[in-house]
Amino acid sequence: MALLEVEELTMRFGGVKALDGLSFAVEEGQIVGLIGPNGAGKTTVFNLISRFYDPVGGRIRFRGEDLLRLKPHQVLERGIARTFQNLGLFPYMTVLENLLVGRHIHYKAGPWALALGLGRREERAFRAEAEGLLDRLGLGPLKGAVVAFLPYGTRKFIELARALMTRPKLLLLDEPVAGMNATETQMMGEFIKRVRDEYGLTVLLVEHDMSLVMGICERVIALNFGRKIAEGAPEEVQRDPAVIEAYLGEEVRVA
Amino acid sequence: MRRLILWGVALCLLALAPLFLRSYTLYILSLAGVYVIATLGLNLLTGYAGQLSIGHAGFLAIGAYTSALLVARLGLPFWLSIPLAGLLTGLTGFILLVPALRLTAIYLAIATLGFGAAVAEILPRWTALTGGYQGMKVPKAVLFGLALDSDVKLYYLTLSIVIVMLLLARNIVDSKMGRAFIALRDQERAAQACGISLTRYKAYAFFISAFYTGIAGGLYSFVVGYISPGEFDLAKSLLIFMMMALGGMASLPGSVLGALFLSFLPHWLSGFRGLQQFIYGAALVLVVIFMPYGFWGFVRRWTMPDKLERLPRPLRAVVEFVRG
Numbered sequence: 001m002a003l004l005e006v007e008e009l010t011m012r013f014g015g016v017k018a019l020d021g022l023s024f025a026v027e028e029g030q031i032v033g034l035i036g037p038n039g040a041g042k043t044t045v046f047n048l049i050s051r052f053y054d055p056v057g058g059r060i061r062f063r064g065e066d067l068l069r070l071k072p073h074q075v076l077e078r079g080i081a082r083t084f085q086n087l088g089l090f091p092y093m094t095v096l097e098n099l100l101v102g103r104h105i106h107y108k109a110g111p112w113a114l115a116l117g118l119g120r121r122e123e124r125a126f127r128a129e130a131e132g133l134l135d136r137l138g139l140g141p142l143k144g145a146v147v148a149f150l151p152y153g154t155r156k157f158i159e160l161a162r163a164l165m166t167r168p169k170l171l172l173l174d175e176p177v178a179g180m181n182a183t184e185t186q187m188m189g190e191f192i193k194r195v196r197d198e199y200g201l202t203v204l205l206v207e208h209d210m211s212l213v214m215g216i217c218e219r220v221i222a223l224n225f226g227r228k229i230a231e232g233a234p235e236e237v238q239r240d241p242a243v244i245e246a247y248l249g250e251e252v253r254v255a
Numbered sequence: 256m257r258r259l260i261l262w263g264v265a266l267c268l269l270a271l272a273p274l275f276l277r278s279y280t281l282y283i284l285s286l287a288g289v290y291v292i293a294t295l296g297l298n299l300l301t302g303y304a305g306q307l308s309i310g311h312a313g314f315l316a317i318g319a320y321t322s323a324l325l326v327a328r329l330g331l332p333f334w335l336s337i338p339l340a341g342l343l344t345g346l347t348g349f350i351l352l353v354p355a356l357r358l359t360a361i362y363l364a365i366a367t368l369g370f371g372a373a374v375a376e377i378l379p380r381w382t383a384l385t386g387g388y389q390g391m392k393v394p395k396a397v398l399f400g401l402a403l404d405s406d407v408k409l410y411y412l413t414l415s416i417v418i419v420m421l422l423l424a425r426n427i428v429d430s431k432m433g434r435a436f437i438a439l440r441d442q443e444r445a446a447q448a449c450g451i452s453l454t455r456y457k458a459y460a461f462f463i464s465a466f467y468t469g470i471a472g473g474l475y476s477f478v479v480g481y482i483s484p485g486e487f488d489l490a491k492s493l494l495i496f497m498m499m500a501l502g503g504m505a506s507l508p509g510s511v512l513g514a515l516f517l518s519f520l521p522h523w524l525s526g527f528r529g530l531q532q533f534i535y536g537a538a539l540v541l542v543v544i545f546m547p548y549g550f551w552g553f554v555r556r557w558t559m560p561d562k563l564e565r566l567p568r569p570l571r572a573v574v575e576f577v578r579g
């Protein structure tokens with residue numbers, strides 16, 4: 001059984017059919033890329049997994065469990081963490097506080113205990129853990145900085161670190177290297193691979209940057225107009241005529 | 256460490272205040288303390304959790320009448336009546352949770368306005384319980400045989416409760432609960448994707464806020480000694496709101512400063528006959544224009560400039576509320 005199974009997923013926004021009977025599966029331990037031109041429906045897949053909307057039809061199963069029965073906050077409890085295309089950081093919190101929100105569900109102290117100031121010990125432990133993670137990313141000195149004023153690329157790393165703080169099984173990354181230069185892109189790619197190995201993660205990532213997709217993905221799924229147009233090893237998908245055509249169409253449109 | 260010393264000095268000054276201040280000033284200070292607690296409650300809800308309320312006088316009234324009635328009718332000791340008033344008022348906070356889960360922004364504000372208005376309507380009509388428009392006299396507070404019958408004693412009572420409530424608020428704000436409030440306020444979706452339950456944390460926010468305001472109401476009834484429905488009107492809700500906005504949204508020290516300032520302002524202005532309303536209004540406008548982050552933001556501009564941006568500006572917050 002695959003870790004994540006998406007079957008016949010269909011989503012409509014008004015007249016726009018964002019997803020049209022999309023099916024795919026993600027095997028445990030893999031890094032899978034989800035590619036496609038703008039508006040293909042990639043982010044919509046993530047938002048449906050996050051339970052932000054109800055699909056018109058179809059099923060999503062995670063480790064065999066029907067995800068569509070869950071509320072948005074329960075998705076994380078099952079072990080699915082994500083990042084957002086336009087960053088989902090809390091702008092007025094510090095870097096460290098953002099990471100601690102990632103630990104939210106792991107706190108044991110209840111509301112009364114928190115009000116009475118109990119549970120400081122786990123707070124300290126999580127703080128130390130967050131600092132350790134930041135140090136690994138070379139972001140240690142920024143832990144007290146307010147997120148809103150940091151460079152975009154740095155914030156992308158922080159958001160990934162926050163997702164890791166949740167101790168996920170499956171990580172959904174929506175354009176992790178958008179707006180990054182080549183060096184940062186390479187760093188991010190290596191980091192994703194390293195954490196996958198270390199934490200035993202499965203990664204599903206949306207990305208337009210083909211260097212990242214070709215560099216770290218073991219499998220690629222290509223979408224266009226909400227439908228799957230190709231799936232397979234990265235090189236195969238890149239050579240697929242339907243994929244080339246979809247991207248060519250986009251370039252003509254953009255130009 | 257410097258902060259600790261600062262707080263120590265402030266605490267000493269407050270503890271010694273009765274040696275220097277007139278009895279009437281102490282009474283105003285006690286009243287200000289009541290508003291500090293209510294403002295803390297509103298700030299936790301509006302400043303931190305982003306749920307706009309302009310109906311908090313309703314909670315203040317429920318707290319005041321609950322504690323007064325518990326003592327007058329059931330003969331409960333007063334020290335028990337205040338936390339009970341807080342708990343009961345906290346539960347009534349869930350009434351507002353219902354619209355809060357369905358409405359956004361300005362529509363929630365209208366619902367809270369309606370709540371405040373409804374409480375103000377029900378109180379005078381429920382004559383058997385509340386004594387109607389005339390109001391009711393509140394029994395003297397007695398603590399273990401000691402009657403709290405002077406302004407000095409009531410001042411110390413208020414001061415201790417304010418300190419406890421401040422410490423609790425600090426704990427809440429610094430915990431995962433405070434972070435969850437801010438997370439939901441600024442990035443609802445990302446917060447949910449981090450496992451924060453919208454329903455649960457909105458419920459906490461409304462309970463805590465109403466609890467604080469209920470405690471404030473309970474204390475109010477004993478400090479003033481007399482309560483009547485007319486005191487808990489829209490003007491009072493707006494007063495608490497302004498204390499929060501002027502002091503600094505999402506700031507605990509700001510709540511203290513805002514409540515103190517607006518409690519004393521009318522007394523400072525009592526010399527300017529006929530001009531009071533004008534100066535009062537002008538003072539508010541000036542504060543909003545020149546201290547966009549409230550009093551506390553103003554203080555921080557010198558003490559911690561790098562942290563300034565963490566406070567939401569009152570005006571911007573309101574604009575964001577309106578836009579939803």
Ligand SMILES: Nc1ncnc2c1ncn2[C@@H]1O[C@H](COP(=O)(O)OP(=O)(O)OP(=O)(O)O)[C@@H](O)[C@H]1O
Binds near residue numbers: 017018040044085
């Ligand atoms: N909340 C929404 N309301 C209305 N339409 C939406 C919404 N979300 C997505 N859409 C539409 O659904 C389609 C798919 O959008 P989606 O964001 O999934 O694309 P994408 O593949 O992520 O594109 P990009 O690469 O530009 O991020 C688009 O036509 C988009 O306009």
Ligand SMILES: [Mg+2]
Binds near residue numbers: 042043044085
């Ligand atoms: Mg997208």
